[in-house]
Amino acid sequence: DIQMTQSPSSLSASVGDRVTITCQASQDISSYLNWYQQRPGKAPKLLIYDASNLETGVPSRFSGSGSGTVFTFTISSLQPEDIATYFCQQFDNLPYTFGQGTKLEIK
Amino acid sequence: EVQLVESGGGLVQPGGSLRLSCAASGFTFSSYYMSWVRQAPGKGLEWVANIKPDGSEKYYVGSVKGRFTISRDSAKNSLFLQMNSLRAEDTAVYYCARESRWRGSYRFDSWGQGTLVTVSS
Numbered sequence: 549d550i551q552m553t554q555s556p557s558s559l560s561a562s563v564g565d566r567v568t569i570t571c572q573a574s575q576d577i578s579s580y581l582n583w584y585q586q587r588p589g590k591a592p593k594l595l596i597y598d599a600s601n602l603e604t605g606v607p608s609r610f611s612g613s614g615s616g617t618v619f620t621f622t623i624s625s626l627q628p629e630d631i632a633t634y635f636c637q638q639f640d641n642l643p644y645t646f647g648q649g650t651k652l653e654i655k
Numbered sequence: 656e657v658q659l660v661e662s663g664g665g666l667v668q669p670g671g672s673l674r675l676s677c678a679a680s681g682f683t684f685s686s687y688y689m690s691w692v693r694q695a696p697g698k699g700l701e702w703v704a705n706i707k708p709d710g711s712e713k714y715y716v717g718s719v720k721g722r723f724t725i726s727r728d729s730a731k732n733s734l735f736l737q738m739n740s741l742r743a744e745d746t747a748v749y750y751c752a753r754e755s756r757w758r759g760s761y762r763f764d765s766w767g768q769g770t771l772v773t774v775s776s
Contacts, residue, residue: 592763593766642714
């Protein structure tokens with residue numbers, strides 16, 4: 549199975565800060581990577597697909613980049629409603645696997 | 656509007672069985688792959704199984720193979736997960752998710768609210 553490793557596991561930042569999360573795959577997955585946001589008590593929500601494509605309706609402050617084994621997810625200007633846990637997910641091979649999540653808090 | 660509504664969760668003893676359902680609406684259910692994804696309390700997400708639009712192919716994560724069965728009924732726009740020989744480690748919120756596929760791009764673009772399964776004596 550492909551292992552997905554996210555860093556950091558948790559992050560505290562101030563409103564307006566630029567926030568970056570990294571996801572590393574245990575093998576080359578090309579651009580077959582998605583990012584999800586999960587607010588407390590809610591279902592996950594797709595934000596970025598194919599490593600860098602913004603899902604319809606998602607604010608442009610969210611972005612993703614990378615290919616191969618290293619990927620980054622960025623919030624350009626953190627907003628209070630961005631408090632959530634963020635997960636990366638690979639779809640290069642079954643079983644689909646997720647990163648362990650990055651919990652984002654407001655400082 | 657796409658809607659996925661899970662049901663069937665609850666408390667079950669180790670070794671017991673449970674059948675989860677997911678009612679889909681707002682899209683052409685018979686055209687989409689569908690998946691179950693679970694999340695143990697306070698933990699991350701784990702993909703469990705998926706099924707082809709026509710039901711002809713099914714895939715499972717290793718830890719549930721031989722114990723769980725995914726199925727669908729397109730006439731009723733419903734997805735199911737039959738869970739047998741349940742273990743404590745199967746305790747989780749189970750989400751139904753629509754799996755969109757387009758030109759090699761796969762993603763879970765719609766999720767239900769989840770149903771909690773607790774395996775405990």
